[in-house]
Amino acid sequence: MKTTTLPRPPRVGLVSLGCPKALVDSERIITKLRGDGYQMSPDYAGADVVLVNTCGFLDSAKAESLEAIGEAIAENGRVVVTGCMGKDAEVIRERFPDVLAVTGPQQYEEVVAAVHEAAPPSASPFIDLVPEAGLKLTPRHYSYLKISEGCNHRCAFCIIPHLRGDLVSRRPDAILREAEKLVEAGTKELLVISQDTSAYGLDLKHAAWNWHGREVRAHMTDLARELGSLGAWVRLHYVYPYPHVDSVIPLMAEGLVLPYLDIPFQHASPKVLRAMKRPANDAKVLQRIREWRAQVPDLAIRSSFVVGFPGETDEDFEYLLNWLEEARLDRVGCFRFEPVEGAPATSMEDQVPDEVKAERFERVMALSARISADKLAAKIGSTIDVLIDAIDPETDGATGRSKADAPEIDGEVHLRDAGEFKAGDIVSVLVEDSDAHDLYGVSIPSS
Ligand code: SF4
Numbered sequence: 001m002k003t004t005t006l007p008r009p010p011r012v013g014l015v016s017l018g019c020p021k022a023l024v025d026s027e028r029i030i031t032k033l034r035g036d037g038y039q040m041s042p043d044y045a046g047a048d049v050v051l052v053n054t055c056g057f058l059d060s061a062k063a064e065s066l067e068a069i070g071e072a073i074a075e076n077g078r079v080v081v082t083g084c085m086g087k088d089a090e091v092i093r094e095r096f097p098d099v100l101a102v103t104g105p106q107q108y109e110e111v112v113a114a115v116h117e118a119a120p121p122s123a124s125p126f127i128d129l130v131p132e133a134g135l136k137l138t139p140r141h142y143s144y145l146k147i148s149e150g151c152n153h154r155c156a157f158c159i160i161p162h163l164r165g166d167l168v169s170r171r172p173d174a175i176l177r178e179a180e181k182l183v184e185a186g187t188k189e190l191l192v193i194s195q196d197t198s199a200y201g202l203d204l205k206h207a208a209w210n211w212h213g214r215e216v217r218a219h220m221t222d223l224a225r226e227l228g229s230l231g232a233w234v235r236l237h238y239v240y241p242y243p244h245v246d247s248v249i250p251l252m253a254e255g256l257v258l259p260y261l262d263i264p265f266q267h268a269s270p271k272v273l274r275a276m277k278r279p280a281n282d283a284k285v286l287q288r289i290r291e292w293r294a295q296v297p298d299l300a301i302r303s304s305f306v307v308g309f310p311g312e313t314d315e316d317f318e319y320l321l322n323w324l325e326e327a328r329l330d331r332v333g334c335f336r337f338e339p340v341e342g343a344p345a346t347s348m349e350d351q352v353p354d355e356v357k358a359e360r361f362e363r364v365m366a367l368s369a370r371i372s373a374d375k376l377a378a379k380i381g382s383t384i385d386v387l388i389d390a391i392d393p394e395t396d397g398a399t400g401r402s403k404a405d406a407p408e409i410d411g412e413v414h415l416r417d418a419g420e421f422k423a424g425d426i427v428s429v430l431v432e433d434s435d436a437h438d439l440y441g442v443s444i445p446s447s
Contacts, residue, residue, distance in 0.1 A: 009039045010119040013047030013076065015068050016137060018055025020193050020237075022083055024146045025106065026053045027137050029082070032112050036121045044075035048119035049100070051111070054085035056163060058338050062088070069096055078118055082111040084163045105164055106149060139389065141424030142189040142407055143182045147175050147223065151195035152202070153279045155266075156345040157306065157337065160195055169201050172216045172223050173209040179227055188387055188424050189233040191406065192224075196279070198240045221247045228256025233387065235406055237262040240279050241288060252296045258403045259299045261292075266306050268323035269316040276309060276345070286326055300404035302331035307364060308357030309337045310348035317360050324367055330375055331410050332368035336361050369436040376411070376434035383444065384413070386429045391418045400427070402439065411437040419443055 012033055016026040029051065030040060041047035050072040054065035065085045069092065072079045079099050081092055086104035093099060101114035136143060148169040151161045179190055194200060201207075201218030208215040208222075216222050220236075221244065227234045234257045239245055241263055251257040265285070267273050293299050305324075307317065324332070336357040339346035386400040389407070398418040405411050413429060421427060421443070433440040 009037050010048045010121060011039045011041035011046055012115060012119070013041045013044055013050040013072070015050065015052045015072060017053060017065055017068060018057070018061065018083060020144045020191065021146060021149075021195075022053055022055055022105075023137055024144050024193070025083065025108075028108055029053070029111055030137075032108065033115060036112070036116070038115070038119075038121065044072065047076055047078075049078045049080060049115055050076045051080050051082065051115060054081060054083035056084035056088060057158075057160070058340055060338065066092070066095060069099065073098055080111065080114045080118055082107065082114075087163055138407075139423060140186045141387070141389075142191060143187040144191045144193050145175065145179055145182070145227075146170070146193055147197065147200050148194040148203075152199060153196065154277055154344075155279075156275065156277045156348070157309065157340065157343050159340055159342045162342060164195070167196065167199055167203050169204050169218055171204070171209055172201075172218050172226070173211045175223065176211050176216070176226055176230075179230055179232075183230045183232045186424060187232055188426065189235060189407075190227055190230070191235045191237060192227070193237045195238060196240055197236055197238045198242045198245055220244065221251070224248050224251050224257050228254075233258050233403065235260050235262075237406070239263050241285055242279075246288070246292075249292050249295050249299075252299065259296045260302070260404060260406070261299065262302045262406065265303045267309065267312075267316075267320060268305075268327075269312070269319040272309055272312050272316050272320075275311055275348075276306075286323070289327055298404075300330040301327075302333075302406065302410060303329050304333035304335065305364060306335050306337050307360035308352035308354075310345055310352065311350040312337075312352055312360075317363075321363065321367060324364070324371070328371050328375065329368070330372065330404055332364065332372070333409065334361055334364040334368070372411075373434070373436040376437070376439055379431045379439060380434055382431050383428055384431060384439075384441075385426055386413045386415070386441075386443075388415075388421050388423055388425045388427060390423055391421065393418075400429075402429075411439065413439045413441060416440070416442055 052069050052072050055061040069081055073096055080101045081099055082103045084105050086102050089102040092102050100118045103110040148167055150165040150167045152167045198220055200220045204218040206217045206219045208217045216226055239261050252259045384402045386402055388398050388400040391398045396418050398415040398421055400413050402413050427443045429441040430444050431439050431441045
């Protein structure tokens with residue numbers, strides 16, 4: 001019998017830097033490339049071409065991206081660059097003249113074309129190797145779901161709108177179809193991401209589309225309700241406190257959406273917020289938080305803050321600390337203001353000295369660690385649902401997350417028994433101990 005040897009499929013190495021949105025871009029690109037017959041290479045040596053998906057949000061992220069490009073050039077030599085730093089093509093080309101192609105964020109067709117050029121696809125693409133839900137870089141049991149791209153705001157410290165353009169929302173039926181496939185493929189948790197989740201659908205004038213015989217508007221509330229009906233945990237990220245956010249709180253009370261809100265407040269002082277040009281900065285936020293917690297007592301609120309923004313005085317900073325004491329947020333991330341080329345805040349007067357930024361940073365972190373420790377200690381003795389992320393065969397323990405913990409950025413729940421569990425299982429856990437960020441407990445049979 002005559003046999004035919006198929007040509008070896010070309011292999012692509014991937015270095016993915018940056019935020020979850022960039023990770024979703026990487027997933028889309030590799031899904032397309034796998035559809036075209038490419039295989040992924042786990043190392044530089046086995047790759048016919050290396051794709052570096054860069055982040056250009058902060059100068060430190062740009063430096064990291066340039067370092068990654070340099071490493072890929074040194075180790076492999078055939079490099080295609082994409083992502084946010086693609087906007088700085090001249091900088092990249094000047095430093096690395098051997099780079100094969102530079103494309104910008106969301107230029108999926110261009111980056112795929114550049115890979116085709118660098119390592120042409122073989123004649124028989126293995127299209128059927130592509131799972132229904134596409135290829136994922138996150139573990140199988142949780143998935144980021146990007147609902148829109150770009151942003152209509154112009155915060156003074158941010159160059160995202162410059163990099164990614166104004167808000168462009170995906171149609172709700174397309175998002176729901178993707179979410180449904182992900183859940184069918186084993187996703188237990190959908191992490192909704194965008195630059196501004198509360199603005200979802202504004203550009204589509206909140207028009208309605210048909211989804212399984214129902215009208216679903218391109219609106220955060222409709223989308224959250226439908227996602228909640230798919231049977232997975234639904235976690236909302238990057239929500240700004242516009243008035244209509246109040247309408248997703250009842251969905252949390254109903255159990256359709258996780259009692260979790262990731263709201264990037266960035267500051268509390270009205271003066272600093274105005275200088276930052278933050279959206280929804282005039283909302284009576286503390287009062288709103290009290291009302292949300294009255295409806296959903298276990299609501300977890302995560303936020304991030306910037307200290308040392310130009311013009312931030314001692315009084316502004318004290319205002320922020322007092323606000324944090326009052327708000328008692330569950331999870332707080334803090335950043336020292338970093339000038340970014342092209343952002344208006346970079347050329348503002350009254351830049352804050354680095355040592356003052358460092359001191360303010362330490363004080364915010366210490367305060368939020370204390371609040372977090374108090375709140376976690378109050379959970380000792382309670383029973384919570386935990387989504388298992390990993391089993392540790394050495395200790396026979398497991399690590400997972402409660403409904404209050406997003407992957408990578410929040411705390412974890414450590415189980416001293418892994419039982420028969422596997423990643424992706426949701427188990428009941430009796431909380432026995434806590435520290436500043438994590439919980440410790442033991443699984444109990446679910447009732
Ligand atoms: S809301 Fe502000 S910080 Fe967020 S992406 Fe838009 S401009 Fe940037």
